Amino acid sequence: MQFKIILKIFVISILIYSCSKNETKKSTITQKSLDLQILEAYQEGMKNLKEGDVIFAAKKFNEVETMFPQSIWAPKSSLMAAYSYYVQDYYSEAIAELVRFKRVYPTHNNLDYANYLLSLCYYEQIVDETKDLESILNSKQSFESLINNYPNSEYSIDAKFKLDLIEDILAAKELYIGRYYLEKKKWISAINRFKVIINDYDNSIYVEEALHRLVEIYYIIGLKEESFKYAKLLGYNYRTSKWYEQSYKIFNKKYEIKKKERQKEKKKEIKVLNKFKSIFD
Incomplete structure (x- = not known):
C-alpha cells in the first residue's frame, strides 16, 4: 500500500x-x-x-x-x-508623427533628433519673404527650442546656421512691406517696419537699406535732424555701402553733378594714358 x-x-x-x-x-x-x-x-x-x-x-x-x-x-x-x-x-504627415513622438516619448534619447526633423519640416516649407509667415515663425520657434534644450547636440550647430537664414527672411519681409508703405506714402507705417529691421534683425543683410530708407523718409517729412542721425549711423557702420552713397546724395545736392564731373575727368585721363601708351606700340 x-x-x-x-x-x-x-x-x-x-x-x-x-x-x-x-x-x-x-x-x-x-x-x-x-x-x-x-x-x-x-x-x-x-x-x-x-x-x-x-x-x-x-x-x-x-x-x-x-x-x-x-x-x-x-x-x-x-x-x-x-x-x-x-x-x-x-510635411504634414511627418509633423503629425513627430508631434506625437514628443508627446508619447518625452524622455527618449533621440528627442533632439525629433526636434531637429520637426524644425526642418517647417523650414523646408518656407517659400519666400512675401508669402505666409506661419512656416517661418514655426521653424524659428522650433530651432530656438532645439538650441535652448539641447545646446550640445550635433543638430544645434546646423540649427544656429538656419536661424541666421530665417532672420534674413524675416528682415526681408519687413523690408518688402516697408517699401510698399513707402510707395504709398504711408510714412509712419514704413518707418515702423524699417525700425523693426534695425532693432530686431541687426545682423541681417538688409540693415543698410533700412537705415537709408529712414534717412529718406525723415528728410521727406521735414525731420532733418532725425534724418541726419540715421545717415550718420549708416556712414559709421557701412561707409562703403551703396546705400550710404544714396543717403549722402540727399544732403548734398551737388554730389551727383560732381560725380559726373569726376567721371568725365577719369575718361579724359584714360584717353591720355592710351595715347601715351600708343607711342610705344
Whole structure:
C-alpha cells in the first residue's frame, strides 16, 4: 500500500515537471516569435523606404509601434515613420508623427533628433519673404527650442546656421512691406517696419537699406535732424555701402553733378594714358 502511494507521488511529480518544461519551452518560442515579427516588420519598412515606397514604409513602421508598444523598437519605428514622410516632402504627415513622438516619448534619447526633423519640416516649407509667415515663425520657434534644450547636440550647430537664414527672411519681409508703405506714402507705417529691421534683425543683410530708407523718409517729412542721425549711423557702420552713397546724395545736392564731373575727368585721363601708351606700340 505504501509502495503505491510512493509510486503515485512519483508519477505526479514527473507530470508536473513535464508540464513545467513544456510551458517554459512554449514561452521561449513565443518570445522568439515576437522578436522575429518585430524585426521582420521593421526590416520590411526599411526595404520599402529604400525602394521609394514611403507610404507603405511608414505603414510598416507604424505597425511595429502599434503591435509592440513596449518594445525598444517602438520609438525608433515612430521616428522612421516620420522620416519616411519627410524624405518625400509629406510635411504634414511627418509633423503629425513627430508631434506625437514628443508627446508619447518625452524622455527618449533621440528627442533632439525629433526636434531637429520637426524644425526642418517647417523650414523646408518656407517659400519666400512675401508669402505666409506661419512656416517661418514655426521653424524659428522650433530651432530656438532645439538650441535652448539641447545646446550640445550635433543638430544645434546646423540649427544656429538656419536661424541666421530665417532672420534674413524675416528682415526681408519687413523690408518688402516697408517699401510698399513707402510707395504709398504711408510714412509712419514704413518707418515702423524699417525700425523693426534695425532693432530686431541687426545682423541681417538688409540693415543698410533700412537705415537709408529712414534717412529718406525723415528728410521727406521735414525731420532733418532725425534724418541726419540715421545717415550718420549708416556712414559709421557701412561707409562703403551703396546705400550710404544714396543717403549722402540727399544732403548734398551737388554730389551727383560732381560725380559726373569726376567721371568725365577719369575718361579724359584714360584717353591720355592710351595715347601715351600708343607711342610705344
